[in-house]
Amino acid sequence: MKNRSLVAINDLSRDEIFRVLDLAEEFEKNPIQRIMEGKVVATLFFEPSTRTRLSFESAVNKLGGRVIGFSEASTSSVSKGETLKDTILTVANYSDLIVMRHPVEGSARYASEVSPVPIVNAGDGANQHPTQTLLDLYSIRKTQGKLDNLKIVMVGDLKYGRTVHSLLMAMSQFNASFTFISPAELRMPLEYKMYLDELGLNYEEHTDLAENIKDADIVYMTRVQRERFSDPMEYEKVKNAYILKNYMLEGTKPNMRVLHPLPRVNEINTDVDESPMAYYFTQALNGVYTRMAIMALILGLKK
Ligand code: CP
Structure with missing residues (x-):
C-alpha cells in the first residue's frame, strides 16, 4: 500500500485487507506510537462529517503527526471558484497525505490521478467509503x-x-x-x-x-x-x-x-x-x- 491512494475498497487485495486489520489490532493494543512525527496530513472535507474527519485527526495526533485542512468548502478558496485540481495540487505542497470527502462520485479517483501525494477517499457522493x-x-x-x-x-x-x-x-x-x-x-x-x-x-x-x-x-x-x-x-x-x-x-x-x-x-x-x-x-x-x-x-x- 506504500505511496498508493485508497479510492475504492477493490483497490485492496484480500491480503492487504488482512494486513490493515492486523495492524489496526496492533494499534488498538498500543495506540501511542509516535511514528508520524514530521508528517502532515491534510483533511479536505467538502461535505459534513463527524466520525471520519475526527477519527482521522485523532489517529494522526496519537501517532505524533500534524493535521491541516478544512471542514467545509466555504472556508476554502473553492468558494472563490478554485478547481478541485488546483486545490489538490496546492494542498499536496503542504502535506504528505490528503484525506478527502467530496459530494461528487468519482472525485476521489480524479484527485488521485492529479495528486503527487496519496489520496484517501473519505466518501465520494453515493459511490464509495x-x-x-x-x-x-x-x-x-x-x-x-x-x-x-x-x-x-x-x-x-x-x-x-x-x-x-x-x-x-x-x-x-x-x-x-x-x-x-x-x-x-x-x-x-x-x-x-x-x-x-x-x-x-x-x-x-x-x-x-x-x-x-x-x-x-x-x-x-x-x-x-x-x-x-x-x-x-x-x-x-x-x-x-x-x-x-x-x-x-x-x-x-x-x-x-x-x-x-x-x-x-x-x-x-x-x-x-x-x-x-x-x-x-x-x-x-x-x-x-x-x-x-x-x-x-x-x-x-x-x-
Ligand atoms: N460514518 C461516517 O462517515 O460518519 P461521518 O459522516 O460523521 O464522517
Missing part, C-alpha cells in the same frame, strides 16, 4: 471471530448509501450471503447485484425488517441519505421506512451484532443502545485504530 468499510470489516472480524461465510443483512437506503456499496464489495471477497431490506425506491442498485451474480454469491431482497433478521450474523443499519434526494417530498415518503427496536432483537442469533456507520437519525431506536447486540459506538471507536493502520501503511511507516 473505503476506510469506513475497513473499520466495518475490523468490527465484523472482532465480533464474529472471522470474515468468511457470514450472513449480512443491509437495511435502509441501499441506493444512496455509499457504506453499503463498499461493504458489499469487500464482503464478496469472503463468501458472504446478503439480505437487502429497503423501500422499493431505495433498492440496492443493479450494478452491485450484477456484481454478486457474476461472483455466484447469494442475495435476497425484502421490504420487511423484523421477519428477515433472525438468521443474520450482522444487521447493518443505514440512514436515509436526505442530502442525495433532489425532491424533498420523496425523502419525506421514505425517511421513517425502518426503525429497529429492541423487541425485534428477540429470537436473533446470539452472535448477531447491529452495526451502523452513523450518524443515526431515527432508524435505530435508543432502546437498542443498551442491548449487548448494539455495536455501533464501538464500531466508531474502531475507526481510529483502522485509520492509524491505513495511514501508517500508505506512508510506509509500517510494512
